[in-house]
Every structure is written in C-alpha cells, then in structure tokens.
Amino acid sequence: MGSVKTKRMPRAVRERQMLDAAVQTFGQRGYAAASMDEIAELAGVSKPLVYLYLNSKDELFTACIRREAAALTDAVRAGVRPGLGADRQLWEGLRAFFTHTAQNPDGWSILHLQARTHGETFAAEVSAMRKEIVALVTRLIAVAARDGGSPCSNEGGEPGDHPGSDLPEREAAGLAEALVGAAESLAAWANATPGVSARQAATTLMNFAWAGLGDLMEGRSWSPPEPDRP
Amino acid sequence: MGSVKTKRMPRAVRERQMLDAAVQTFGQRGYAAASMDEIAELAGVSKPLVYLYLNSKDELFTACIRREAAALTDAVRAGVRPGLGADRQLWEGLRAFFTHTAQNPDGWSILHLQARTHGETFAAEVSAMRKEIVALVTRLIAVAARDGGSPCSNEGGEPGDHPGSDLPEREAAGLAEALVGAAESLAAWANATPGVSARQAATTLMNFAWAGLGDLMEGRSWSPPEPDRP
Numbered sequence: 001m002g003s004v005k006t007k008r009m010p011r012a013v014r015e016r017q018m019l020d021a022a023v024q025t026f027g028q029r030g031y032a033a034a035s036m037d038e039i040a041e042l043a044g045v046s047k048p049l050v051y052l053y054l055n056s057k058d059e060l061f062t063a064c065i066r067r068e069a070a071a072l073t074d075a076v077r078a079g080v081r082p083g084l085g086a087d088r089q090l091w092e093g094l095r096a097f098f099t100h101t102a103q104n105p106d107g108w109s110i111l112h113l114q115a116r117t118h119g120e121t122f123a124a125e126v127s128a129m130r131k132e133i134v135a136l137v138t139r140l141i142a143v144a145a146r147d148g149g150s151p152c153s154n155e156g157g158e159p160g161d162h163p164g165s166d167l168p169e170r171e172a173a174g175l176a177e178a179l180v181g182a183a184e185s186l187a188a189w190a191n192a193t194p195g196v197s198a199r200q201a202a203t204t205l206m207n208f209a210w211a212g213l214g215d216l217m218e219g220r221s222w223s224p225p226e227p228d229r230p
Numbered sequence: 231m232g233s234v235k236t237k238r239m240p241r242a243v244r245e246r247q248m249l250d251a252a253v254q255t256f257g258q259r260g261y262a263a264a265s266m267d268e269i270a271e272l273a274g275v276s277k278p279l280v281y282l283y284l285n286s287k288d289e290l291f292t293a294c295i296r297r298e299a300a301a302l303t304d305a306v307r308a309g310v311r312p313g314l315g316a317d318r319q320l321w322e323g324l325r326a327f328f329t330h331t332a333q334n335p336d337g338w339s340i341l342h343l344q345a346r347t348h349g350e351t352f353a354a355e356v357s358a359m360r361k362e363i364v365a366l367v368t369r370l371i372a373v374a375a376r377d378g379g380s381p382c383s384n385e386g387g388e389p390g391d392h393p394g395s396d397l398p399e400r401e402a403a404g405l406a407e408a409l410v411g412a413a414e415s416l417a418a419w420a421n422a423t424p425g426v427s428a429r430q431a432a433t434t435l436m437n438f439a440w441a442g443l444g445d446l447m448e449g450r451s452w453s454p455p456e457p458d459r460p
Binding site (some may be wrong): 186 | 407419435
C-alpha cells in the first residue's frame with residue numbers, strides 16, 4: 001500500500017477530495033494527458049490509495065462524469081420551480097444551468113468535451129444525463145404550452161388564465177432538443193470567452209428562445225413560405 | 231499490393247469509392263468497431279489498396295471527417311443567399327442544413343458523434359468546421375440586425391428599409407453559438423426519430439428561433455425580472 005502516510009479521515013471525505021482533484025485535472029489537462037500521479041498529488045494522497053478507492057483511471061473518470069452529471073442535473077432541477085410562469089421558469093432554469101457551468105468549468109469541460117471525445121462508454125454516461133434533462137425540458141414545454149405561456153403570468157397565476165395551445169408531444173421534444181443544444185453550446189462559449197457572465201449567457205439564450213417559444217405557447221407559429229422556392 | 235485485381239480507374243474515382251465506403255462503415259458501426267476489411271470489401275477493392283491510398287485507419291477517418299465537413303459547410307453556404315430577408319435567409323440556411331444531415335446520416339454521425347468521441351485530434355477537425363459555421367452565422371445575424379430583420383423583407387427589399395438595431399459583436403456571437411448548438415442537437419434527434427423530416431426539423435428550429443431573433447433584430451429584447459429573486 002505504499003509508504004505515504006495519510007491522516008485518518010472518513011472514506012467519503014477522502015474520496016471527495018480525490019474526485020475534486022480528478023475533476024480539476026481531467027477538466028484542465030484533458031483525459032489523455034491527465035496522470036494518476038498528478039491527481040494523487042493534488043489530492044494530497046498516495047497514488048496506491050487512489051487506485052485502492054477508484055480502481056483505474058477509467059473508473060475514476062467515470063466517477064467524475066457521474067458526480068458532475070448529477071450535480072448539474074440537480075442544479076437545473078432546483079432552478080426550475082413549479083408555480084412560476086413559463087418564462088420565469090425558463091429564465092430560472094437557464095440561470096441555474098449557466099451559473100453552475102460557470103462555477104464548475106472543469107466539471108462542464110468533462111461533461112461537454114472530455115467525456116464525449118474519449119470513447120463510447122464515457123459518451124454513453126453523458127448521453128444518459130442529457131436524455132434526462134431533455135425529458136425534463138420537454139415536460140416543462142408541454143405543460144407551459146397547455147397552460148398558456150403568457151409572459152404576464154410571472155406571479156404564478158392560476159393555470160388556465162391564459163389558454164394555450166396543445167403542442168404535439170413530438171414538437172415539444174424537438175423544441176427541448178433545440179433548447180438543450182443551444183444551452184450546451186452557449187455554456188462552452190461563455191466559459192471560453194473572457195468577460196461573459198452566467199447572467200449574460202442566460203439572458204442571451206432567453207432572448208433567443210423566449211419570444212419564439214412564447215409565441216408558440218400561445219399558438220402562433222412561424223410558417224415556411226409557400227410555394228417553396230427550389 | 232495483394233492479389234485482388236482491380237479495374238483501371240482514375241485515382242480520384244477510386245478514392246471517392248473508398249471514402250464513400252468508409253463514411254458508411256464509420257457512421258453506422260462507429261470508429262472503434264469499423265474494420266479496414268469491411269471498408270475494403272464495401273468499396274470493392276483490396277485492403278492493401280486502401281492502405282496504399284489512405285495510409286491508416288486514422289488517416290482514412292480524418293479524410294472522412296474533412297470531406298463530410300466540407301460538404302456540410304458548402305451545403306449551408308449554398309442555402310444562405312444574400313439579398314433575401316433575414317427570416318428567409320435563416321429559413322433557407324436551416325433547410326439546407328437539415329436536408330444535408332438527413333440525406334447524409336452517416337456523414338453527420340461521423341461529424342457530430344464519432345469524431346467527437348475518439349480523441350482530441352479528430353475533435354479538433356470538427357471544431358475547425360464548427361468555428362467556420364459559427365462565424366458565418368455571426369456575420370449573418372450582425373448584418374440582419376443592422377439592416378433590420380423584418381419578416382416582411384422577404385422579397386429582398388433595400389437594406390435600410392427597416393432600420394434595425396446595432397447588435398454588439400459579442401451578442402451576435404452568442405446568438406450564433408446558440409443557433410448552431412440548437413441545430414446540431416435537432417439534427418441528431420431528427421435522424422434518430424423515425425418520421426421526422428428535414429423540413430419539420432427546420433420548421434421546429436425556425437419556430438423556436440425566429441420570433442426571438444426577429445424581435446432582437448428590431449431592437450426588442452427580453453429583460454430579466456428586477457429585482458432578482460435569490
């Protein structure tokens with residue numbers, strides 16, 4: 001078990017320190033370049049202890065993906081509070097998302113970049129989290145459309161105050177895919193662009209998305225020109 | 231050079247056949263599972279000939295990424311015709327994008343999925359293409375905002391007919407990131423969902439994006455609630 005002494009400490013605490021160090025190292029240096037030596041040193045433990053707790057670099061990386069995915073999903077769920085109007089729910093959800101990705105740039109880099117560029121197993125972990133978020137957003141959009149998505153319903157007015165439109169399930173799913181894709185892309189951009197705050201990123205996406213979604217929720221949709229030009 | 235006889239054929243034609251076979255195999259089976267034997271057989275040539283032309287599985291995969299990236303970028307550029315109104319340009323660009331990704335699902339799978347999940351070198355190839363498309367969309371949004379983005383300017387009216395708003399460069403870049411991310415996400419969803427046509431996917435994104443962008447281009451933006459709730 002190596003010769004480095006480690007202070008007695010509950011396993012959970014020790015493990016969290018290792019994961020913190022691993023997220024930072026994988027996020028900043030990339031999966032391939034990150035070494036177990038570096039992670040152990042940053043965590044202040046011996047390398048054998050890291051292997052004892054997390055088995056292998058692959059399993060350590062998988063543990064990082066799962067922890068960061070759960071943290072991000074929890075943050076978004078906590079941001080979206082039922083009872084607010086649709087635009088307010090969208091705004092709070094976006095703000096929670098961009099605040100979390102700005103405050104955890106290494107975790108976001110792992111989820112958005114590292115996990116997707118190093119093989120199908122890791123990509124599948126992220127894909128599971130993404131499906132969950134898309135399903136959450138799909139439900140929110142469907143409910144908001146049914147209840148009417150008037151921007152005036154900020155104060156949590158009775159559902160049905162603004163009769164909305166029944167959005168087909170598939171249309172809601174497509175809109176959710178678009179919104180999630182836009183948010184992922186913007187988060188990567190915001191973290192890579194000096195001076196763009198979480199609030200600005202959320203405002204940009206809200207600007208982009210709201211009026212479009214808002215119109216849809218009141219049954220006004222954009223129609224392609226007819227007859228179609230070739 | 232092996233013993234399989236191959237008909238005399240110009241190198242460019244032969245190479246295109248190999249790339250066609252490679253795109254299909256990588257796209258459908260994934261980078262790791264695809265074998266050079268399979269690709270050679272599908273192309274109707276000997277495996278040594280594939281190696282002679284394309285050197286290695288990695289170089290063959292890189293050649294696939296580059297060809298498919300160029301084809302997609304060309305398709306989008308061809309779709310966006312200057313002189314149309316902003317909404318019409320967006321619509322034509324989206325339609326070109328979704329038509330291309332629907333008609334070339336294997337190429338899109340390589341760009342969106344395979345190339346991003348198998349190491350930083352391949353990911354960098356896709357990243358270069360993506361930057362180019364984001365830059366194109368950023369310019370379109372900035373110009374549309376400056377000229378006014380009225381949906382009524384379909385017929386290519388004089389720029390300036392609808393005085394618009396000067397969108398800060400950074401805001402235009404953020405909106406372009408959001409739009410491109412939404413399009414990528416929707417294309418993957420449309421290709422994976424039976425019965426969703428290119429036109430439907432383009433209409434969904436247009437619905438999502440246009441009213442929002444359209445409002446912005448006329449200087450109407452969404453404002454976050456003040457004072458902010460915690």
